[in-house]
Amino acid sequence: MPASHGYWLGVWRKFCKHPGALLGAFLLLCIVLAAVLAPWVAPFDPNQGGIILRLKPFGYDGHLLGTDELGRDMLSRLIYGARVSLAMGVAPVVGATIIGGGLGIVAGFYGKIANGIVMRVMDVFYAFPSVLLAVAIAGAMGGGLIDGMVALTLVFIPPMCRVAETATAQVRRLDFIEAARATGAGGWAIIRYHVIGNVLGPILVYASSLVSVSMLLSAGLSFLGLSVQPPTPDWGLMLSTLVQSIYVVPWVCALPGAAIFITSVSFSLLSNGLGEAMDVRR
């Protein structure tokens, strides 16, 4: 290894040599580009259908991936659906990572009373099944895209907080934290320089695993009418409405599931590669 380089530069170099991470990054890039450029990429209007075009198989009359139960083009709906699905998958996880991760680091680092207060509050949230909690929060807020996101964020904060707290409590016991305190540094400086770098790995890996969970939970909320509302294309919502047609055009019905699967695998590959690249020992 060269004698002088920054930590993040090294992470970037290792990341670029990791085939799995690159594949994940490439797939995600494709999905994000499709979502952003949807009006130009999609061959049809995602909300325009016809009763005679219902549930057609792959390739029927220019509909490359068939049509859904209302005769709308599946490819166009999948492309437009990426917008809402990515938002519903990523935004709650990002929010929960920042809030839950931050709380967990503070609780783990300061210990004692701070830890007691934060972790006992989290335990209260833990007592509810996550789906039920999300439904209850989204329902209480009225239901809608933003309400769904907020509900999912709140559901993911406690497990995120616990992961961050455990990782921080392990790091806190190491001598280099003690040595940093001996130089007269305050708590925030120690967290910034010495704690965050050492707990970011497990936090990011866990966050990426939450993305697919978030997309599926969001589908559940949409199904109950508490999140995305029906004409809007959303992978989770499409999956739940197409389930009834599975015996008519099985492959078409499997498409939204496949889209969720590919996205979550991409996130896993990405985070796995990131986790390995951030481990300086490799």
Next chain:
Amino acid sequence: MSSILAQPPSDFEGPLLPLLLVRDLKKHFLLRGSGKLGARVHAVDGVSFSIAKGETLGIVGESGCGKSTLARLLMHLMPCDEGDFTFDGEAVNGAQGIGVASLRRQMQMVFQDSSASLNPRLPVQDSIAFGPRMQGKGRREALTVAREALRQVNLDPDLVGGRFPHELSGGQKQRVNIARALAIGPRMVILDEAVSALDKSVQAQVLNLLVRLRAELGLAFLFISHDLSVVRYISHRVLVMYLGQVVEVGPASALFAAPLHPYTRALLASRPSMDPARRIESLPVTGEPPNPVDLPPGCRFAPRCRFAEAVCTAKMPMLVTRPPDEGLRHEAACFIHDPESGHSLAGTGLSWETLT
């Protein structure tokens, strides 16, 4: 000691005033879930000592005798229950005098585990630069200080500075830790088993480095170790601890040549010897140290001491000064050396030879 003559400009009070005076330091740990309410471990129990400027005080004792707790108390990494610190004539953390932050600018610590005491995700020069940065230096200036500190411990900053801890050997890592302590510009460094985890040849290198730094920078060391030969090599004075208390303190030469306390004798006798004629046949001390929760009322060493008498279990012996031979005080907390104690051997001035 030439180091005493070359005092740093930060020395206001002159070379004769002790750098650090510690009086009656106590730290008891409350035991939780032991069934007994209010059970306490007497980790450090009334320890007093002083360190002169440029002096190295060695602290020896079995594991669990409170050496590391003492180091952490001195650095104020944990609060003490009782006791006064005076650093260069100023009370520490009292109503007057200097605060903990200013103490930490003048006193630094090197830990035993050279790997765990470096952040695995920072290049070592950034780890060293962290201290100076926290004391208000800019990024560039702190890095210059860090690279200079690496040079002081015989490491090439261009070669080693940008490396991560896992890319360095144990000896190099411990040098980096020493450099980190030096980067603050301290007048005293606490070395808590700093060379114990290194193998012998590396240990010798690091010890020689410490001796050189001590002379160049006029540093005072508090050198904690269980390795008697290492302590003897580096220390001017040695303090022996047993179960949180000082049992003997004196000049290294006198203490190693003629130990006063039976525990020190046992400790010295347990050293492996290169000389076949001096190899020990029987164990100099038997049994385990008493449970630090339920301590005997008298001398804490009495249950294991071959000279123990009724008086030893009845009263706690205080440190008494042996008539000074070479000017430096040699003290031991044993009734044998207290003529008025009532111990049958009291005041007989037993020598090492007659008792072994």
